[in-house]
Amino acid sequence: MASPAWLSLEDALARMRSVAPFPTRTMMCNTEAALGHVVSENIIAPCDVPPLPVSAMDGFAVGLDGLCSEMSLPVTQTIMAGQDVSSLRLNKGEAARIMTGAGIPAGADAVVMQENTTYSDDAVTLNQIPARGENVRPQGNDICRDDVIISKGTRLQPSHLMLLASVGLTACQVYSPLTVALLATGDEIKAPGETLNPGQIFNANSIGVAGLLSPLNVQVTDLGICRDDADALQTCLEDAATKFDLIISSGGVSVGDADYVKPVLDNLGQVNFWKVAIKPGKPFAFGTLGKSLFCGLPGNPVSAYVTTQQLVVPLIEAMQGVESVPSAMRGLATLTTDIRRQPGRQEFMRASLDVHPDGSWQVSPLAKQSSGVMTSVTKANAYIVVNAQTRYLKAGERVQVIPFTR
Numbered sequence: 001m002a003s004p005a006w007l008s009l010e011d012a013l014a015r016m017r018s019v020a021p022f023p024t025r026t027m028m029c030n031t032e033a034a035l036g037h038v039v040s041e042n043i044i045a046p047c048d049v050p051p052l053p054v055s056a057m058d059g060f061a062v063g064l065d066g067l068c069s070e071m072s073l074p075v076t077q078t079i080m081a082g083q084d085v086s087s088l089r090l091n092k093g094e095a096a097r098i099m100t101g102a103g104i105p106a107g108a109d110a111v112v113m114q115e116n117t118t119y120s121d122d123a124v125t126l127n128q129i130p131a132r133g134e135n136v137r138p139q140g141n142d143i144c145r146d147d148v149i150i151s152k153g154t155r156l157q158p159s160h161l162m163l164l165a166s167v168g169l170t171a172c173q174v175y176s177p178l179t180v181a182l183l184a185t186g187d188e189i190k191a192p193g194e195t196l197n198p199g200q201i202f203n204a205n206s207i208g209v210a211g212l213l214s215p216l217n218v219q220v221t222d223l224g225i226c227r228d229d230a231d232a233l234q235t236c237l238e239d240a241a242t243k244f245d246l247i248i249s250s251g252g253v254s255v256g257d258a259d260y261v262k263p264v265l266d267n268l269g270q271v272n273f274w275k276v277a278i279k280p281g282k283p284f285a286f287g288t289l290g291k292s293l294f295c296g297l298p299g300n301p302v303s304a305y306v307t308t309q310q311l312v313v314p315l316i317e318a319m320q321g322v323e324s325v326p327s328a329m330r331g332l333a334t335l336t337t338d339i340r341r342q343p344g345r346q347e348f349m350r351a352s353l354d355v356h357p358d359g360s361w362q363v364s365p366l367a368k369q370s371s372g373v374m375t376s377v378t379k380a381n382a383y384i385v386v387n388a389q390t391r392y393l394k395a396g397e398r399v400q401v402i403p404f405t406r
């Protein structure tokens with residue numbers, strides 16, 4: 001069973017959120033550069049969208065007063081999108097040729113799409129009488145002036161940028177990007193591109209962690225690789241603590257003779273917690289270093305990956321002032337094979353999720369679940385999330401899955 005010193009994922013997240021400082025620095029950002037930033041104040045619409053009632057179809061604008069089907073109406077005007085219609089008027093018994101997006105003239109109650117008419121250049125017969133307002137987009141149908149169109153704490157997605165552009169805004173107030181330092185630790189770790197000596201391996205973690213953080217729009221600085229030496233690590237972290245909002249290391253966080261992360265954090269700052277009951281990812285140090293927060297990820301690449309997704313990303317979202325984060329899509333899938341496991345930690349098993357021809361989801365854990373096997377992530381498209389206490393899951397059972405794209 002889990003040791004009492006291990007926090008559940010939920011408790012670890014609660015502790016992290018409780019010490020995450022709310023952002024204070026803000027800046028104006030041009031909308032072209034605003035993707036992924038978090039807005040620091042409610043954004044108010046300066047105008048209506050659409051700015052006037054407009055046609056939703058190419059067709060004919062008509063007034064309903066006295067209108068009958070089979071009646072031939074003279075077409076007295078043509079209205080194009082962008083045309084000023086403020087002085088136009090449609091008289092009773094007339095029709096206006098109108099294009100999608102064009103303003104509705106006074107006197108018109110509806111638009112009939114041209115496919116539902118018989119028409120020539122100067123007359124139109126309607127196949128049926130439209131309802132009032134049919135194919136008319138009212139003024140402010142999408143956005144009304146003074147509406148809050150984007151609320152404080154929203155991370156800007158492409159759809160939000162379209163909203164800003166649709167009301168003519170070219171810039172908005174956002175929180176300044178957090179500064180994040182990445183550090184790999186270990187005498188055996190070399191940068192890709194360098195020559196490996198016997199016993200050495202390449203640094204896989206830093207680039208993957210940076211990739212996972214890239215949608216969060218933080219300013220990442222790669223501090224490279226620190227050797228397994230308490231003094232060297234202390235010097236590096238002391239310096240980083242004066243420069244960055246968050247420092248993320250990988251490796252050296254367990255209990256081996258060369259694992260200096262926790263003792264150095266203890267010495268320089270405060271350890272908030274050190275063990276989380278998740279697999280992979282049990283050794284995970286979290287604490288404060290001067291004004292910085294610190295996350296010490298486990299060295300095993302899958303553990304570093306999963307803890308970044310499950311712990312670091314939510315921490316950064318809290319530090320960015322993000323409100324209402326869309327929760328990861330979860331669902332239930334039918335397990336195709338039995339799973340036997342050691343209870344004690346909530347597990348994120350890498351798995352292959354398929355949609356059965358009947359529409360149901362089926363999921364199979366990948367054969368290799370070691371936290372050193374990074375191909376278990378690249379070959380997977382979902383995690384099976386197994387409760388900490390579970391020992392045995394039988395083929396055919398419904399299990400919780402989190403689909404992901406690679």
Ligand SMILES: Nc1nc2c(c(=O)[nH]1)N[C@H]1C(S)=C(S)[C@@H](COP(=O)(O)OP(=O)(O)OC[C@H]3O[C@@H](n4cnc5c(N)ncnc54)[C@H](O)[C@@H]3O)O[C@H]1N2
Nearest residue numbers: 184202203204205251252253254259282297298299300303
């Ligand atoms: N006696 C115990 N041993 C271990 C425990 C434990 O509870 N008691 N926990 C195990 C678990 S679980 C994990 S996870 C690892 C975490 O160890 P560390 O964070 O100290 O990581 P290292 O020992 O430095 O490295 C582990 C493994 O990962 C490789 N590594 C490290 N950094 C990188 C990198 N940047 N890129 C690619 N690979 C990296 C390293 O060479 C090791 O093979 O501890 C277990 N041990």
Ligand code: MOO
Nearest residue numbers: 280281282303371
């Ligand atoms: O937590 Mo470790 O990540 O099981 O390999």
